[in-house]
Amino acid sequence: MTLPSPLPRLSAVAGDYDLLLCDVWGVIHNGRESWPGPCAALQAFRDQGGTVVLISNSPRPASDVVAQLDGLGVPRAAWDGFVTSGDATRRELAKRAPGPALIIGPPRDAPLYAGLGLEVTEDVAAAAFVSVTGPRDDTTETPEDYRAELSTAAARGIDLICANPDRVVQRGDTLIYCGGSLADLYAQLGGPVIMAGKPFAPIYDLALTEATRHRPGPVDRSRVLCIGDGVITDVLGAEQQGLDCLFIAQGIHGDAARRGDGTLDPARAGDLLVAEGTSARYAALDLAW
Incomplete structure (x- = not known):
């Protein structure tokens, strides 16, 4: 090492x-x-x-x-x-419009979906895919609160698109669960997971492209x-x-x-x-x- x-x-x-x-x-x-x-x-x-x-x-x-x-x-x-x-994930979501999508996450993450033309459903049996940004209430919930819902989706074999690959982050002195922890559970249940944020290539491609807007040359x-x-x-x-x-x-x-x-x-x-x-x-x- x-x-x-x-x-x-x-x-x-x-x-x-x-x-x-x-x-x-x-x-x-x-x-x-x-x-x-x-x-x-x-x-x-x-x-x-x-x-x-x-x-x-x-x-x-x-x-x-x-x-x-x-x-x-x-x-x-x-x-x-x-x-x-979120920037990188919007491209994945746009490919799947109009859905319908089962959305899991707090209301503050609504801008992720703005202008994409996605239909939303609360019925996991009717969803074409699942989109996760994190727990709906990250102050109290854990991934286990979503086991039943995600088990149904995984059994259907539909994609779960995770817009935040982080498992946990520190809020003040407290660690809170993020979307990546729900994506981990979904993968354990046998469901397919798609992510575009770190550590995956799409977000780095975006970042390097963004850098060229602020400095000369490649x-x-x-x-x-x-x-x-x-x-x-x-x-x-x-x-x-x-x-x-x-x-x-x-x-x-x-x-x-x-x-x-x-x-x-x-x-x-x-x-x-x-x-x-x-x-x-x-x-x-x-x-x-």
Whole structure:
């Protein structure tokens, strides 16, 4: 096993990269507040001529999430472009219009479906496919609350399109279930799952295309650094795309990669990666300049 190299400060390698593809939730905010240090690091990278594209597994289109970032205090100066799993997933949903679709998710994710011409049904027996953004009430529900509903759909063999591959995210000090946890259950039940967000290729294709809108010439993939705290989304996605990755080993992993003195333990960070069959070039507890 090759351990990730500790990277306490992004500035140590910033000159090696032109483009950062940076995760959002768990790296620059926790769903309740933004973190000044990581935001400042992204802004410093841009100040020296780099480009930052935020790449999120949010199931909503990026245009709808920008207001959330503003509300959390993420400065516009910290990023150039923004793409989401919702952006990539809308293409999959459009292929299946008019449906009908059985939709699972909270009302706030309604912008995902705007303008696609999809019919909606609450009858799983009548659905042509299932679309999942997360639990309908992520403050109280778990994937088990959906076992009966998803079992019926899986028995019919219809596709489940998951607009948020994340299994969990940190909201404040609490971990909440996301769409990926329901997709896992559906796969266990034998149903086919389709995802376009991280770690899958469509969202990276969108992100690299977005980057060309903000910098001259084609993107040199050897000068792209992905940053994220999700092993099976951010790190695995970067590896599958042949891109360098900075693994933020705190976030959803809590203290699992910390030494007793509070510093990063590369061996423990490596264990988190190996457990999911992936690797990263660098690791840090948080993003700092």
